[in-house]
Amino acid sequence: DQQVKQNSPSLSVQEGRISILNCDYTNSMFDYFLWYKKYPAEGPTFLISISSIKDKNEDGRFTVFLNKSAKHLSLHIVPSQPGDSAVYFCAAIRGTGNQFYFGTGTSLTVIP
Amino acid sequence: GAGVSQTPSNKVTEKGKYVELRCDPISGHTALYWYRQSLGQGPEFLIYFQGTGAADDSGLPNDRFFAVRPEGSVSTLKIQRTERGDSAVYLCASSFRDRGDTQYFGPGTRLTVL
Numbered sequence: 001d002q003q004v005k006q007n008s009p010s011l012s013v014q015e016g017r018i019s020i021l022n023c024d025y026t027n028s029m030f031d032y033f034l035w036y037k038k039y040p041a042e043g044p045t046f047l048i049s050i051s052s053i054k055d056k057n058e059d060g061r062f063t064v065f066l067n068k069s070a071k072h073l074s075l076h077i078v079p080s081q082p083g084d085s086a087v088y089f090c091a092a093i094r095g096t097g098n099q100f101y102f103g104t105g106t107s108l109t110v111i112p
Numbered sequence: 113g114a115g116v117s118q119t120p121s122n123k124v125t126e127k128g129k130y131v132e133l134r135c136d137p138i139s140g141h142t143a144l145y146w147y148r149q150s151l152g153q154g155p156e157f158l159i160y161f162q163g164t165g166a167a168d169d170s171g172l173p174n175d176r177f178f179a180v181r182p183e184g185s186v187s188t189l190k191i192q193r194t195e196r197g198d199s200a201v202y203l204c205a206s207s208f209r210d211r212g213d214t215q216y217f218g219p220g221t222r223l224t225v226l
Binding site for chain 1: 116145147152153154155156157160167168170171203205210211212214215216217218219220
């Protein structure tokens with residue numbers, strides 16, 4: 001079963017505006033969450049992460065928000081740039097486990 | 113420095129054949145992961161190595177899949193009696209020590225089973 005879900009397969013945003021990518025999870029044991037960015041023919045690249053003890057983590061234009069009660073996290077990109085166009089995956093891991101669970105990805109297109 | 117490399121980049125084989133996929137992690141990284149990504153899906157965990165040993169192989173789908181890392185560096189994913197459903201991109205990632213460290217992914221090997 002899919003424990004990490006990204007329900008929007010694609011998203012288009014104008015350059016300069018905010019991009020919001022969403023992710024939901026079902027396993028309450030997850031305690032660490034990550035976002036990866038993937039360009040075609042390349043492997044995913046780590047973008048930003050958040051521990052379950054926090055509700056927000058910011059790195060430059062990228063901010064991740066975690067709502068544990070709703071089992072929901074989101075990635076905000078402000079301002080969006082054409083180079084941000086890629087597929088974004090959220091991932092989660094639990095406790096002392098070693099398995100990273102990935103969502104199905106959201107393809108972001110930033111329109112110049 | 114060099115990133116994670118994977119060879120071959122593409123592999124086409126026939127149903128029933130044996131294939132080996134290679135991963136060269138970043139030098140000094142003790143943790144190594146294999147994932148499988150099918151079309152329209154996210155990476156799916158297969159196996160995790162810490163050093164030479166498989167610390168977690170619970171993601172391997174069946175006994176046709178096997179992976180080794182004999183010297184704690186290069187890893188080989190081996191698939192016996194390939195099936196069409198094995199067609200996917202196989203990704204390798206390494207990190208410095210363990211799950212708390214950033215994973216660096218290779219570009220993947222695209223396996224096509226005809």
